Amino acid sequence: MYKLIVCDLDETLLDREAHISKENEQAIKAFVAQGGHFVPNTGRSFLSIQDDLQQLGLAKQSDQFVIAYNGGAIVENAGNQVLATNPLDFATIKQIYDIARSERVSGHIYTLEHLYVWQPSASEQQYLDQRGVQYEAVTDDSLAFLRDQPLMKILLQDDDPAKRQALAESIPPQVATPLATTFSSGRYVEFNHVAADKGKATLQLAAKLGITTAEIMALGDNSNDLAMIKAAGLGVSVQNGTAEVKAAADYVTTADHAHSGVAEAIEKFALH
Template structure:
């Protein structure tokens, strides 16, 4: 099984997918190999991508979404596992992270996305990736009281210094032991409940499928990918990965995300059968 991050890993910078990746994924899946998107996004927002890969609505094919918050079987989008946070914790995170008026916030439930104060840059980024959302009118989260689960809260700002301020403010407010804090796409600061991450979900899905950790590869580019890269038998960074990801990985691809890095991995370790 290969679990793969999407943005800046599987996908090109413009949100499209390299034809080399499509071809290699289809070839690997035809051999019985599992290709599992492992993303911070909602599983609903990746349906067009799954169609391109021939994985949409397929039994025994899977997506890990919300940084490990939800595991879904593609056929009927059947929910297998949910790890959410309480409304009071989400409210604390939300209020603490609004360090200035230019920050926008995403609140994810299992099947909906609410955005407060969306920036023009964020609107453009989400539109390019087919992300649907509802705009929040104010800073009150009480309307979420009947939701089954809040899966994660993330903040968007393009300035790395502001991202660091958001992380520090939230951890000070809620306690570092209450959340998993990561960064993604050079624009988001992401908060999941403590113990919920891409690595845990990777091992959970592997156990459900009878796939051992040493039989799993994981590929990513940013800090929210570190847990799965460390959990997998073979952790891989794309050539454009951040330094921490490259350092944690056992393999760094020669190709960037824009050049078909995932195809490079599948060609090397699955389709040609090279030993890791």
């Protein structure tokens, strides 16, 4: 029996309008009602998904959790208590930022509680607005305001997949800190500390809860979900997942994220 479900949000749980369908909501609530832990495992900040947690009945709940920043932080929902972090150092963030600026690429820097964005394109602005993402603009290229903040991750956004691939290949050799490099949402290349990924954080949380690997289900759609799909006892790709994710998954839903693929998997494998 599955006791822990970790689930990506964008393009997995959320539909094209960034909403949780009624079918997904009902399946998740049924799983939690039978004693399960449903844990959003997202590249986003835990603070940015509080409305989603509220809809699912998980907001402010003890013994329910969020894995944020691609495994950069594990947070208990009651009081948003941060249980573990895997941050990047300032020098690495600054170096990646400087490379991106020289390439005229926009992006995001996540601290534990804030998001900073520089030069979003029109399409990126629309994407952020649709999801109600709250952020501050970067106005100081020295990034001095970040020196004393815990830095969770940095991501770069470009509409050209070839450009994203080139950045993913060229940046890690230029910095001293080992990086975990992933892609998400068909628009981002993301850089975390190598100790942070969705799979490692899933297993870390499972160990805390006394849950075995065989009792974990993971659902995702893109390369930043691969680590948790491979780590879980049952890895699931929604139908709109990338070819790489589908190949790694134990099960591929017939429904995509816009048609409650998450509910399909939960109902098939996780409900009594």
